Amino acid sequence: MSWAEKVLQIDRRWIFLAIGIAVTVPFFLPLGLPVVVTPPVQSLYDAVEELEPGSNPLLLSIDYAPATLPELEPMAMAIMRHCFENDVNVVVMTLHPAGYGLAERALLAAAEEYGLTYGEDYVFLGFQPGTSAVILGMGINIRNVFPEDAYGAPMDDLPLMQGVRNYDDIPLVISLAGWSAAEAWIYYAYQPYRQRVGAGVTAVMATDFYPYLNAGQLEGLLGGMRGAAEYEVLIDTPDQGARGMDSQSVIHLIIIILIAVGNAAYFISRRGKTVSGVSGS
């Protein structure tokens, strides 16, 4: 067996070990790689930055489940920190049944950092089933869809919600989603109501959103943990996203090396077989 064939038959547990080390070590020994901000992230940051302090709230739809939490929660935290730093009020909701607990956790953590008051500075609407019906219904009257907040308080009892009837009173919606919810916001909020929409999605989904971004249907886009890291750089609060960038850099590099080595070994072993076949005949 040639060395190339030996390489091709390497026990995959060695690869798993390399990936495990590559993920773990940069968390303890940060490389401090610089994160350069890209235009889609800058656009979303600018859209939030333009919001009037203390006026109508930004609607943050936290539409992710635990599986995509590591990529999307840093985005939620960065956006909420940006809003709260600028005195922009935030209303949080979710279209994913598993998003309730995650949305609540992120909102309470961010609000606690800034010592904010529930009902005045931020509100949690909770979950409603029926993605398209919810988004369309909110364009007519939010109270039809969410008559109460997540804790059972009528909307009119919440000072923040008193002047908010529908999308006319919401300057910007941002959907953070690991599934098609962000597209649903474009289809059912931007298209019929011309509601300004921004999105944060997982890295594998990000490519699907470039047509919307290019057409101006999206205000901006955060793609994967890199998107979160860029937003953290913009608000000057490096956190989970920026920390994850070192690990992700090393992992991507390892995968590229594995692809290169795998291909080299494959072609060398194939050439070896062809040469031995020719000489054998």
Added chain:
Amino acid sequence: MRRQIPLALCFIFGVFMAIQYFIPLHSVADMQERILMWLQTLLAFAFLLGTVSLIKVHYHKIRNRADDRFYSYVALAGLLGMISFGFFHPAHNAPGSPFSMLFLNVQVPIEATMFSLLAFYVASAAFRAFRARTLEATLLLVAACIVMLGRVPIGDIIHGGIPQMTRWILEVPNLASKRGVMIGVGLGMMATALKIILGIERAWMGGSD
């Protein structure tokens, strides 16, 4: 009648929801609002249906003493436990309630762990299966490597042109192909919707025709 009534309802509501966009009347908007509220109520029943279906599947596995029935016990215990905490605990939706604690400390780590395993399998699969056997495969491989490097900070350090190439790949060939696919999907969706509204496509009602 079991078929005619659903078909008639589908036609009436389908046509109404399609044309209401073009009729700027309050009465039409009110009707749309009402239909959306009905729709939301109907969709909530999907959760009930899903739960009943899940219980039935696992109940039958346990009743038939299937080899893997242990997992059915676990699934049912988890389901019924969470339902009990959700319905019967006085502060079920308060932060820190047993319902919330179980979700955040059991379900979240389990799901995040399952998804994280992808990194290991992607690396292994890339090593074993990602081969430049043809021109198309080589193009895909090169584009993938450039985008992978361009989406992480180390790409900027290796060469300043890598992030620019990544942006070009995402904003030109990717965007063009996605648009083509999306337009095709959109037209397909319109055609399917029309077939359903007009009663040509009836698979949604179940049965053979």
